[in-house]
Amino acid sequence: MTTGFVPPPYPYERLGELKAIGNRLEGGAIDLSVGTPCDPAPPAVIAALAAPGRVEGYPPSIGTPALRATAAGWISRRLGATVDADAEVAACVGTKEFVASAPQYLKLRTPDRDTVLYPAISYPTYEMGAILAGCRAVPYLRLDEIGDADAARALCLWVNSPGNPTGEMSDLAEAARWGRDRDVPVISDECYAEFSYSQPATTILRGGTAGVLALHSLSKRDNFAGARIGFYAGDAELVHYLREVRKHAGLMPPGPVQHAATVALADDEHVEAQRERYWRRMQRLCQVLAAVGLPAKMPDGAFYLWLEAPDGDAWEASRMLAAQTGIVASPGELYGSVSAGYLRVAAVAPDDRIELAARRVGLA
Known part of the structure; x- marks a missing residue:
């Protein structure tokens, strides 16, 4: 019998052992493995979900005019x-589905190319999107390491800034130039853009829209992950192509969610409060980690601490961390072999759960 594609285990489903270790402590495990928000979405956003007249008809796949106008205004303002x-500008059903599906649509657009370039230390869906499209997934550490042969075959280049998992801020202008010089679309995943600490929030679109797309999510910005809503913006020809093919695929964010997203993007105050909340939590987590011999530095962006494991054994360090604090972390191999x-x-845990971890290691 011919064997086709066998999906690998979903990365975060490999962490059951660590959760079991953490659950042995009184009060249970403190799951800090997945970047899922734990704080409430703004009340006005939740109220907008219940606004009448939003569910009877099919919502526009590309996003309502109000949503697209508000998104454009947010890009300008922030x-x-x-x-x-x-x-x-166009809407998407959460940005993860866009990351996973874009390569197959780009392959239809440019069938003589078959390669997706993505950061070697990164969110695993960049690689999986290439695999699901039947394409070559080629990681890179630096742009100047990408060979001419791979560039000539590239459907797109992914960049992510601030980056998951490292929090690194990339030179987006350099990435845009690289793509334009080689006629390779550059897709910049900017879902953590407003959680930038070492420099002001920015976008690849500052240098113009030609040849580039910026991908934005309300999951992190607005604690709205369960609603599944985001948008992409940039090169008009590429946006038009993706809009049209995505219409045929039936990809349309629900009408109430589009309305609520419009409300969310118009408000900045709650984002500033969330940004400070994440910064404070990371500072406290640095103290907890130092107490068990795992020193960590504050990141340039996002809301993750990225730290080196003693002796290079991230799984063993994660077991120790779970046993002593209850914290469930993600070993680096989930983000690429070079970060093992x-x-x-x-x-992403409430303050009281982080304080529980602190008490477990003797911090007042």
């Missing part, structure tokens, strides 16, 4: 770039 709301000696801790 990130300092200009996009045309009518021609250069690291682990990621996400600041």
Whole structure:
């Protein structure tokens, strides 16, 4: 019998052992492995979900005019770039589905190319999107390491800044130039853009929209992960192509969610409060980690601590961390083979749970 594609285990489902270790402690495990928000979404956003007249008809796949206009205004106000709301912005059903599906659509658009370039230390869906499209998934550590042969075959180049899992801020202008020089679309995943600490929030769109897309999510910004809503903006020809093919695929964010997203993107105050909340939690987690011999530095962006495991054994370090504090971390191999000696801790538990971990290691 011919054997086709066999999906690998979903990365975070490999962490059952660590959760079991943490659950042996009184009060149970403190799961900081997945970057899922734990704080409430703004009340006005939740109220908007129940607004009448939003569920009877099919919502526009590309996003309502109000959502696209508000998204364009947010890009200008918060990130300092200009996009045309009518021609250069469209909605998506959460950005993970966009990351996973974009390569197959780009392959249909450019069938003579078959390669997806993505950061070697990164969110695993960049690689999986290439695999699901039947494409070559080629990781890179630096742009200048990408060979001419791979660039010539590239459907797209992914960048992620601030980056998951490292919190690193990338040179987005350099990435845009690299892509334009080689006629390779650059897709910049900017879902953590407003959680930037070492420099102001920015976007690849500051240098113009030609040849680039910026991908944005309300999951992190607005604690709205369960609603599954995001948007992409940039090159008008590429946005138009993706809009049309995604219509045929039936990809449309629900009407109430689009309305609520419009409300969320119009407000910045709750984002500033969340940004400070994550910063404070990461500072406390650094103290907890130091107490068990796992020193960590504060990141340039996002809400993850990325730290080196003693002796390079991230799984053993994660077991020790779970046993002593109850914290469930993500071993670095989930984000690429070159990061197997690291682990990621996400600041995504309420303050009382983080304080529980602190008490377990003797911190007042």
